[in-house]
Amino acid sequence: xxxxxxxxxxxxxxxxRGEKRNAMLPxxxxxxxxxxxxxxxxxxxxxxxxxxxxxxxxFDLKVCAADETGETMRALLTGxxxxxxxxxxxxxxxxxxxHGCAIAGGCAMLGGADVVVADRGAKLGYPVVKIGVSxxxxxxxxxSAVPAGAGRALMLDPGLxxxxxxxxxxxxxxxxxxxxxxxxxxxxxxxxxAGKPGVGVRATKGLLNELTEGxxxxxxxxxxxSLSRVGSDEEREMLGELWG
Amino acid sequence: xxxxxxxxxxxxxxTLTMNRGEARNSMSLGLLExxxxxxxxxxxxxxxxxxxxxxGKSFCAGMDLKAVVIEVSGDASLGEKLLTSLAELxxxxxxxxxxxxxxxxxxAIGGGCGLSCVCDVTVSHKDAKVGFPEVDLGLCPAxxxxxxxxxxxxxxxxxxxxxxxxMSGTRGHELGLIDYLAADRExxxxxxxxxxxxxxxxxxxxxxxxxDLLNVIDGTVDPxxxxxxxxxxxxxxxxxEAQAVLMARLG
Numbered sequence: 001x002x003x004x005x006x007x008x009x010x011x012x013x014x015x016x017r018g019e020k021r022n023a024m025l026p027x028x029x030x031x032x033x034x035x036x037x038x039x040x041x042x043x044x045x046x047x048x049x050x051x052x053x054x055x056x057x058x059f060d061l062k063v064c065a066a067d068e069t070g071e072t073m074r075a076l077l078t079g080x081x082x083x084x085x086x087x088x089x090x091x092x093x094x095x096x097x098x099h100g101c102a103i104a105g106g107c108a109m110l111g112g113a114d115v116v117v118a119d120r121g122a123k124l125g126y127p128v129v130k131i132g133v134s135x136x137x138x139x140x141x142x143x144s145a146v147p148a149g150a151g152r153a154l155m156l157d158p159g160l161x162x163x164x165x166x167x168x169x170x171x172x173x174x175x176x177x178x179x180x181x182x183x184x185x186x187x188x189x190x191x192x193x194a195g196k197p198g199v200g201v202r203a204t205k206g207l208l209n210e211l212t213e214g215x216x217x218x219x220x221x222x223x224x225x226s227l228s229r230v231g232s233d234e235e236r237e238m239l240g241e242l243w244g
Numbered sequence: 245x246x247x248x249x250x251x252x253x254x255x256x257x258x259t260l261t262m263n264r265g266e267a268r269n270s271m272s273l274g275l276l277e278x279x280x281x282x283x284x285x286x287x288x289x290x291x292x293x294x295x296x297x298x299x300g301k302s303f304c305a306g307m308d309l310k311a312v313v314i315e316v317s318g319d320a321s322l323g324e325k326l327l328t329s330l331a332e333l334x335x336x337x338x339x340x341x342x343x344x345x346x347x348x349x350x351x352a353i354g355g356g357c358g359l360s361c362v363c364d365v366t367v368s369h370k371d372a373k374v375g376f377p378e379v380d381l382g383l384c385p386a387x388x389x390x391x392x393x394x395x396x397x398x399x400x401x402x403x404x405x406x407x408x409x410x411m412s413g414t415r416g417h418e419l420g421l422i423d424y425l426a427a428d429r430e431x432x433x434x435x436x437x438x439x440x441x442x443x444x445x446x447x448x449x450x451x452x453x454x455x456d457l458l459n460v461i462d463g464t465v466d467p468x469x470x471x472x473x474x475x476x477x478x479x480x481x482x483x484x485e486a487q488a489v490l491m492a493r494l495g
Contacts, residue, residue, distance in 0.1 A: 114403060170397055192407065197381070197486065199485050200384045203480045204389075205406060207386050211389060211469070212393070212402075
């Protein structure tokens with residue numbers, strides 16, 4: 001469910017479950033993290049994309065609802081947190097392209113990227129409170145990317161916002177007209193990054209990580225809050241209503 | 245030789261001008277030392293607003309490349325001296341009790357753009373060229389990074405400093421690097437005056453107390469971090485890769 005391809009010093013990691021809108025499964029996230037942590041030494045930039053019609057619709061809730069124990073949901077939350085931290089800790093810049101939508105867990109992935117490209121009409125947000133789950137796992141990263149007031153509204157409101165609004169808030173850095181333009185622009189930006197002298201880029205990313213070290217540090221705290229809601233009556237009932 | 249930094253005061257508004265227009269106000273040791281002296285002199289005034297700007301067409305083109313290419317300057321320690329002086333200048337400007345306004349009249353590149361981020365308010369125009377091309381030259385903008393993060397927010401600063409390159413004033417305004425944007429270079433002067441006068445209408449003590457609190461809340465701007473940035477930046481600057489790129493740039 002994860003495809004990795006390296007060409008011209010750029011490693012592209014693709015969520016490859018297009019027929020299910022790249023809905024996340026635990027094994028997919030394990031493979032994604034391994035791909036990010038396993039990039040070759042001569043890679044100078046990483047691109048993260050989704051195959052098919054959209055970037056990612058979030059967790060596979062059908063599979064979560066079918067698992068009475070809540071273990072699938074827990075594994076997804078833990079895996080998601082690890083993926084975001086892995087992108088942040090990756091020594092080279094990570095460019096992420098959102099086409100169509102990045103919802104819930106899909107939107108959380110933006111937190112780890114250094115550069116985010118999206119189409120103007122893409123739908124983004126964290127509607128997980130609707131199924132009794134807390135998006136806290138994303139809070140530390142989101143709050144460092146956008147002003148605190150806007151971040152608060154985005155975490156608590158289950159509504160979605162579009163690419164244009166995300167650009168205004170700073171969650172998206174580069175807008176393209178249509179969903180079909182995202183991949184090309186993301187690859188182009190990665191190419192620009194890969195063309196720069198490597199020492200300065202790595203030092204700069206390392207320094208930025210140091211300046212915002214509290215962010216990855218607090219990821220565990222947010223994960224804990226998200227995990228605490230899994231298996232609650234509220235979650236079982238709301239998730240069941242949606243998928244039962 | 246003319247003064248490399250000029251200080252003029254009028255009522256409660258002081259204007260500090262980088263005056264090395266023939267070299268796009270790039271930061272030589274002389275320019276930085278002159279800036280330190282003029283900023284120190286501000287203590288003797290009762291100004292509550294400081295406008296920082298550049299003489300001629302540019303605001304500040306960043307580090308003087310001739311001074312940081314060892315083969316040209318013949319002094320391997322000059323780069324670190326410059327970076328340390330810039331680091332100390334940024335902290336000195338940030339801790340001024342007066343409100344600081346960067347009037348970005350033209351190119352504000354690398355350290356020059358960083359200097360504008362140290363100021364409380366940034367005013368510029370659509371065609372100004374701003375940005376952080378350090379990574380394009382194999383360098384790391386470590387001295388100014390904490391100020392850029394504080395100005396733009398961590399997410400946008402990350403993107404801007406890693407992507408490098410130079411952007412228009414319009415794009416800088418969209419990304420939060422510039423607070424107020426004039427339509428063109430001609431309009432900048434009156435916009436700067438308008439904003440400086442509006443700021444100067446505030447109570448000097450209320451402004452100073454507010455700024456002081458904002459500096460405390462900006463936990464990212466730790467003097468030790470800025471000074472360590474000078475060391476890190478100098479380390480990257482000294483690498484063969486960076487020196488080769490810079491040398492090629494000087495042609």
